[in-house]
Amino acid sequence: MTERRSPPSDAAKRGMDLLLTLAALPLLLPLIAAIALWVRLDSPGPVFFRQERVGRGGRLFRIHKFRTMRPQPDGGGLQITTALDVRVTRAGRWLRRAKLDELPQLIDVLKDDMSLVGPRPEVPRYMALYPPQARDLILSVRPGITDRAAIEFRDEERLLAASADPERTYVEQVMPVKQRYYLDYVRSHSLVGDLRILCDTLRALWR
Numbered sequence: 001m002t003e004r005r006s007p008p009s010d011a012a013k014r015g016m017d018l019l020l021t022l023a024a025l026p027l028l029l030p031l032i033a034a035i036a037l038w039v040r041l042d043s044p045g046p047v048f049f050r051q052e053r054v055g056r057g058g059r060l061f062r063i064h065k066f067r068t069m070r071p072q073p074d075g076g077g078l079q080i081t082t083a084l085d086v087r088v089t090r091a092g093r094w095l096r097r098a099k100l101d102e103l104p105q106l107i108d109v110l111k112d113d114m115s116l117v118g119p120r121p122e123v124p125r126y127m128a129l130y131p132p133q134a135r136d137l138i139l140s141v142r143p144g145i146t147d148r149a150a151i152e153f154r155d156e157e158r159l160l161a162a163s164a165d166p167e168r169t170y171v172e173q174v175m176p177v178k179q180r181y182y183l184d185y186v187r188s189h190s191l192v193g194d195l196r197i198l199c200d201t202l203r204a205l206w207r
Contacts, residue, residue: 008191013142016191017116020198021109032103035066035095042091045071048104053121056142061113063121064104068092079123080170082161096157099205105145117194118144119182129171130179138182141189146201149181154204 036047049067052060069087081088088096095101108114121143127135153174163169
């Protein structure tokens with residue numbers, strides 16, 4: 001039998017989030033500014049994209065990303081994106097492939113809506129599909145910018161592009177695997193484990 005690790009205190013995890021985020025921001029600001037200018041010049045529309053997601057305890061918040069799509073008049077359409085999505089801009093295609101569209105979520109970490117590491121926050125429509133007990137466990141921690149599921153499904157958009165029904169593939173094939181990763185994280189996360197996930201994420205981005 002493996003010994004179950006005690007999760008870090010909320011204050012310790014929050015402290016690590018703030019320390020790492022505030023240390024990284026001065027180094028990342030030139031890159032963030034350059035990307036913001038590129039997004040602005042590449043296509044009409046705002047620099048940032050904000051979307052409602054489900055946060056800790058089921059509280060809704062608006063996540064920040066660099067805008068990678070052309071603005072939709074009705075704000076509608078699928079809430080998942082495939083590698084062949086015609087809505088994606090030229091800059092957006094590269095940003096999504098490099099995962100640099102996620103950088104503005106450091107704002108959400110500073111606002112205490114997110115953590116650096118944790119289950120990725122879902123839109124309400126998909127979060128409602130999780131079994132109630134699993135949903136409650138997943139939402140007992142802050143959502144994160146990265147986690148094991150994000151590393152495993154780094155090419156998720158290409159997987160969905162190969163499907164005749166991307167949304168069905170996401171719900172029936174991707175979400176159950178992500179759920180297992182999320183539940184495993186909630187039950188066994190630690191500060192050392194978070195640092196390991198951050199390092200593995202950086203390695204994955206350089207592949």
